[in-house]
Amino acid sequence: MHIIANCPQCGHSQRLDATAADRRIKCLKCRKLFSIPSLEEIPKATEAIKRAKGAIYVDQNGKTYG
Numbered sequence: 001m002h003i004i005a006n007c008p009q010c011g012h013s014q015r016l017d018a019t020a021a022d023r024r025i026k027c028l029k030c031r032k033l034f035s036i037p038s039l040e041e042i043p044k045a046t047e048a049i050k051r052a053k054g055a056i057y058v059d060q061n062g063k064t065y066g
Helices: 040-053
Strands: 002-006 014-019 024-026 033-037
Touching: none
Parallel strands: none
Antiparallel strands: 002 014, 024 033
């Protein structure tokens, strides 16, 4: 299983192994640290994003999208 993570700072996408779940990683582009959710939280996060489509989404840092 792979995880595709987007850096919350610069938006750079990274393809990660499942071993990266529930850890903090460094963005390859901007070098900032960010958290990867645990494997149990990923389906919940995906479902929340699907429900929020067309609405405003707020990430863990309080940054809004929409």
